[in-house]
Amino acid sequence: MTPQSTFMVLAAINPARETELRQLLDSMNHAPGRVNRNNELIPFAEFDTLHFARFVILDDKTTEDVRVYGLTPRNYPLYLAFLGDVDGDANAFFGRLIKRAGKGLGRIFSCCEGFRPDTDLLTWMRQHDAPAIAAYVNTRGRTVRQIREEAALYDAIENYINKNRATFQNLAPRELHARLQNFVNTEKSAGRLTLSKESPTPFVWQIKNLLHMIGLPLLVLVVVLVALPLLIPLAAFYIVALRRLEKTDPEVCPTADQKHSEDLSRIEDHDVTNQFSAMGSLKPGLVRLLTTIGVLKTVNYGARHITRPGRLGRIRSIHFARWVFVAGTQRMIFCSNYDGSVESYMDDFINKTGFGLNASFSNGIGYPRTNWLVRDGCIDERKYKEYLRRHTLPTEVWYKAYPGLTAVDLERNTRIHQGLEASSLTNQQAAEWAALL
Amino acid sequence: MSQVDYADVQGLVRFGYGQLTSASYALLRVKNVAAAKAWLRSAPVTSAITQKPPPKTALNIAFTASGLRALGVSESVIAGFSHEFRGGMAEESRSRQLGDLGSNAPTNWLWGSYRQEPHVLAMFFAEPEQFDLFVQSAKGNTWGDAFEEVTWLGTSNLDGDEPFGFKDGISQPQIDWEQQRQTPCTQLQYTNIVALGEFLLGYRNEYGKITDRPLLDADAATADLLAADDEPAKKDLGRNGTYLVIRQLEQDVRKFWQFLYKQAGGNLGEAEELGAKMVGRKKQGDPLVPIQPEPIPGMDPSSVKQNQFTYENDPAGAGCPFGAHIRRTNPRNSDLPERRLSALRKLIIMLGFGPKGFYDDLTSPVRFHRILRRGREYGSELSPEEALQPAPPNESSRGLQFICLNANISRQFEFLQNAWIANTKFAGLSGESDPLLGNREAILGCPVTGDFSMPKAGNLRHRLSDLPQFVTIRGGAYFFLPSLRALRYFAGTGS
Numbered sequence: 001m002t003p004q005s006t007f008m009v010l011a012a013i014n015p016a017r018e019t020e021l022r023q024l025l026d027s028m029n030h031a032p033g034r035v036n037r038n039n040e041l042i043p044f045a046e047f048d049t050l051h052f053a054r055f056v057i058l059d060d061k062t063t064e065d066v067r068v069y070g071l072t073p074r075n076y077p078l079y080l081a082f083l084g085d086v087d088g089d090a091n092a093f094f095g096r097l098i099k100r101a102g103k104g105l106g107r108i109f110s111c112c113e114g115f116r117p118d119t120d121l122l123t124w125m126r127q128h129d130a131p132a133i134a135a136y137v138n139t140r141g142r143t144v145r146q147i148r149e150e151a152a153l154y155d156a157i158e159n160y161i162n163k164n165r166a167t168f169q170n171l172a173p174r175e176l177h178a179r180l181q182n183f184v185n186t187e188k189s190a191g192r193l194t195l196s197k198e199s200p201t202p203f204v205w206q207i208k209n210l211l212h213m214i215g216l217p218l219l220v221l222v223v224v225l226v227a228l229p230l231l232i233p234l235a236a237f238y239i240v241a242l243r244r245l246e247k248t249d250p251e252v253c254p255t256a257d258q259k260h261s262e263d264l265s266r267i268e269d270h271d272v273t274n275q276f277s278a279m280g281s282l283k284p285g286l287v288r289l290l291t292t293i294g295v296l297k298t299v300n301y302g303a304r305h306i307t308r309p310g311r312l313g314r315i316r317s318i319h320f321a322r323w324v325f326v327a328g329t330q331r332m333i334f335c336s337n338y339d340g341s342v343e344s345y346m347d348d349f350i351n352k353t354g355f356g357l358n359a360s361f362s363n364g365i366g367y368p369r370t371n372w373l374v375r376d377g378c379i380d381e382r383k384y385k386e387y388l389r390r391h392t393l394p395t396e397v398w399y400k401a402y403p404g405l406t407a408v409d410l411e412r413n414t415r416i417h418q419g420l421e422a423s424s425l426t427n428q429q430a431a432e433w434a435a436l437l
Numbered sequence: 438m439s440q441v442d443y444a445d446v447q448g449l450v451r452f453g454y455g456q457l458t459s460a461s462y463a464l465l466r467v468k469n470v471a472a473a474k475a476w477l478r479s480a481p482v483t484s485a486i487t488q489k490p491p492p493k494t495a496l497n498i499a500f501t502a503s504g505l506r507a508l509g510v511s512e513s514v515i516a517g518f519s520h521e522f523r524g525g526m527a528e529e530s531r532s533r534q535l536g537d538l539g540s541n542a543p544t545n546w547l548w549g550s551y552r553q554e555p556h557v558l559a560m561f562f563a564e565p566e567q568f569d570l571f572v573q574s575a576k577g578n579t580w581g582d583a584f585e586e587v588t589w590l591g592t593s594n595l596d597g598d599e600p601f602g603f604k605d606g607i608s609q610p611q612i613d614w615e616q617q618r619q620t621p622c623t624q625l626q627y628t629n630i631v632a633l634g635e636f637l638l639g640y641r642n643e644y645g646k647i648t649d650r651p652l653l654d655a656d657a658a659t660a661d662l663l664a665a666d667d668e669p670a671k672k673d674l675g676r677n678g679t680y681l682v683i684r685q686l687e688q689d690v691r692k693f694w695q696f697l698y699k700q701a702g703g704n705l706g707e708a709e710e711l712g713a714k715m716v717g718r719k720k721q722g723d724p725l726v727p728i729q730p731e732p733i734p735g736m737d738p739s740s741v742k743q744n745q746f747t748y749e750n751d752p753a754g755a756g757c758p759f760g761a762h763i764r765r766t767n768p769r770n771s772d773l774p775e776r777r778l779s780a781l782r783k784l785i786i787m788l789g790f791g792p793k794g795f796y797d798d799l800t801s802p803v804r805f806h807r808i809l810r811r812g813r814e815y816g817s818e819l820s821p822e823e824a825l826q827p828a829p830p831n832e833s834s835r836g837l838q839f840i841c842l843n844a845n846i847s848r849q850f851e852f853l854q855n856a857w858i859a860n861t862k863f864a865g866l867s868g869e870s871d872p873l874l875g876n877r878e879a880i881l882g883c884p885v886t887g888d889f890s891m892p893k894a895g896n897l898r899h900r901l902s903d904l905p906q907f908v909t910i911r912g913g914a915y916f917f918l919p920s921l922r923a924l925r926y927f928a929g930t931g932s
Contacts, residue, residue, distance in 0.1 A: 161897070162902070168897050169896065169897060169899070170896060171896070171897065172895075172896075173895065173896070173897075176897055255516065255517075255520075255649065256520070258516070258520060258523055258524070261520050261524075262520075262524060262528070262530065265528075265530035265531070265534075266529070266530050268530065268533075269530065269533040269534055270533070270881060271880075271881045271882065272861070272862055272880065272881075272882070272883070307789055308789055308790065308793065311789040312789065313787060313788060313789045314786065314787065314789055314791070314798060315789075316798075316799065339862065340855075340856055340860065340862075341534055341852075341855050341856060343534075343847050343848065343851060343852055343855070343856075344801065344852060344855065344856040347801055347805065347848065347852065348801065351772065351801060351802055351805065352787075353787070355787070379644050379645070379646070380644070380646050381642075381644050381646060381848070382646065382648055382649045382845075383646075386649075402882070403881045403882030404880065404881055404882015404883040405882065406862045408799065408862065408865055409862065409867055411795065412795060412865065412867070415795060431895055432794070432795075434896070434897055435753055435795075435796070435892060435898070436795060437897060437898065
């Protein structure tokens with residue numbers, strides 16, 4: 001199994017070069033929201049381990065919101081973020097990326113502070129890599145290569161069925177399964193289809209993963225045991241403090257600016273999948289900070305060790321998602337790649353996993369009022385949608401390795417592949433497998 | 438919570454005016470503001486009060502955002518309406534969401550293309566013999582000075598069938614006018630009763646919240662408006678009003694039946710069966726899955742035979758295909774994929790450890806996506822047999838003047854149109870959009886979108902390919918259907 005990893009190169013933009021940077025980024029697109037997959041700066045399509053990539057300028061228009069707490073907004077530098085989701089190790093990917101597109105990357109990053117002509121690109125990118133506090137991968141281990149091979153498999157099978165419609169129409173599912181197995185084997189031997197064997201899981205990764213799986217609960221357990229006498233008063237204090245904040249924290253959910261909203265729409269719905277980048281400031285105070293970290297560490301742990309492949313709670317439309325602190329712990333960005341329109345994405349979140357949404361986002365300034373961290377909040381649907389839209393950043397450049405395929409498509413193709421590999425199926429299994437076609 | 442003042446609500450929200458079989462919709466642009474306002478002040482607009490005997494004529498009026506601007510409504514007031522209403526249906530990004538691409542694109546529309554929006558929609562209904570006289574008298578003397586007519590959308594009475602020949606308008610949500618519905622956190626059973634706030638602004642919706650709408654300061658101009666329930670100091674311009682979506686859907690009835698006839702190998706009976714699979718109902722309106730014994734809350738008891746069903750016992754789509762028009766537009770589901778479950782099981786499902794079948798739990802809960810349909814057919818009737826003949830030269834078009842009412846266009850109409858009708862990835866499908874309404878346009882990475890799959894129990898699905906486009910969008914717009922008080926406010930602004 002090849003595990004996926006993520007990177008986010010984060011750097012402050014040299015104000016004098018912002019216009020130039022924006023032009024450079026625009027030059028990577030055919031049109032707003034439509035990347036040139038083979039653009040000169042970074043020909044994304046040539047990297048066969050890259051699932052998603054994006055450049056986004058973190059032009060957070062909501063920094064003034066801290067005024068509701070009587071705080072003076074800070075003058076943050078404008079950041080550029082370059083994000084990617086890759087198969088295998090991110091550093092190894094950086095190496096390949098620099099080898100092929102070093103010049104383009106250099107031109108882009110030269111618009112950032114501290115990047116000089118003699119700067120070593122790899123070292124610089126590694127230094128500027130901002131780790132995610134929580135990350136979600138739809139299906140760990142499913143590589144770009146596997147996705148493409150399985151998509152080709154699906155197309156080949158569908159074409160074959162189409163040509164032999166009359167014969168296949170009345171076959172019992174197990175017979176159909178056997179016939180299609182034969183077909184696929186023939187195609188494989190003829191070199192027309194490839195279904196690569198899974199690579200061995202890197203040993204170091206296995207160890208790290210195991211340590212993470214055991215380590216985190218262990219750490220929590222130790223802390224609980226050691227601090228047991230203190231824990232009850234601390235927990236009581238925490239609950240009282242959180243409840244007080246929940247009742248008094250101001251909501252900032254004005255209607256998103258119409259032009260901002262239309263600018264965002266312009267770069268959406270060019271593929272069945274969309275990008276989403278949202279940014280905001282955390283509510284002040286230790287209680288909110290600790291809550292954020294606690295919730296997101298839990299989400300991260302759950303996503304890594306507990307969730308079923310293809311599912312984040314009941315949601316099946318997210319390919320990759322992550323939460324990252326932006327330079328410090330005051331501000332945070334959430335980035336995801338999801339299927340369908342932003343309206344259906346938000347509805348899915350509200351209706352299927354509103355509790356998780358509230359827990360993870362309600363520590364942001366202005367979020368609709370929650371109760372006990374998980375209740376209410378986004379149920380105030382219009383407020384929540386305006387809140388989210390207002391915090392959404394236009395993504396300058398966005399690349400997806402497999403246009404036209406949703407996460408559910410990928411799941412179907414994988415299930416078809418797995419079903420084919422099975423030497424024998426029960427009638428029931430065969431019928432379920434045939435229903436995928 | 439306050440009772441609805443029916444005298445303040447336009448009649449179309451409560452009634453379809455089925456007895457008034459003649460109807461025509463005027464799309465207007467304001468020519469002279471003062472004259473337009475004068476006409477609006479004197480227009481005989483019909484309210485939702487029950488009349489005995491029922492009225493023999495009715496008039497309802499709605500405005501686009503540019504219409505409100507043309508009447509001099511200020512930008513700060515317009516900013517209180519929803520993004521989609523302000524942006525308009527023909528905006529380019531919205532076209533991608535709605536599937537208004539290719540021949541459906543607004544640039545090809547007969548009316549309503551981008552920046553060519555009509556301002557006012559005046560809907561006239563009457564008994565046939567009274568219709569012309571009613572229109573004439575309602576127009577009065579100032580109509581010609583006030584408005585430039587963009588077009589008139591005519592309608593025809595096909596006795597409850599839509600032009601393809603299937604019974605239409607069978608299932609409608611039941612509005613909870615009395616506001617008795619306690620909207621639950623989790624709805625465990627499909628219900629046809631829908632919170633008032635889904636169809637009327639100013640009331641609680643399915644989330645138990647009141648949808649955004651313009652709230653104005655109390656002053657002389659707004660004195661007549663009702664106070665907002667959630668902010669009593671403010672005047673609620675939206676209250677008792679709603680949004681009206683209109684789309685002219687031209688239906689190619691010949692292409693529809695000729696395609697089915699060919700697919701069925703020249704057997705009209707089988708062609709009708711295929712058509713029924715696409716629609717999700719037989720021509721007479723009977724569903725393709727059995728009627729269930731237990732009643733559905735809020736269902737009209739007179740329509741048990743055609744409405745008392747869900748797809749709970751048809752999880753594989755063998756009875757009614759997932760992609761059938763009525764299963765896409767109303768999946769008749771609840772908030773969770775299972776019913777009658779314990780708190781623990783509920784938690785397990787919410788955390789993503791519920792049913793693990795590929796097709797399980799892929800469709801959003803329908804109670805947040807209901808619309809109230811008020812459309813009417815246009816053009817002449819054409820039976821399937823007649824449709825198999827080639828078209829005579831210069832045949833006039835037929836179709837549906839689709840109208841729906843909803844309080845939240847983006848969550849109701851647009852969601853339905855985008856995520857359920859136009860979506861080629863609906864419910865785990867791939868390569869097919871709505872068999873009736875789909876535009877068949879290739880999308881990035883998916884050259885084929887013209888399939889239609891019919892799962893079969895225990896066998897390989899039957900799949901039709903290369904469905905032609907049967908329905909073409911000829912025009913459309915988003916309107917605000919104001920309360921009578923808001924109408925008076927618009928008619929009085931600035932004068």
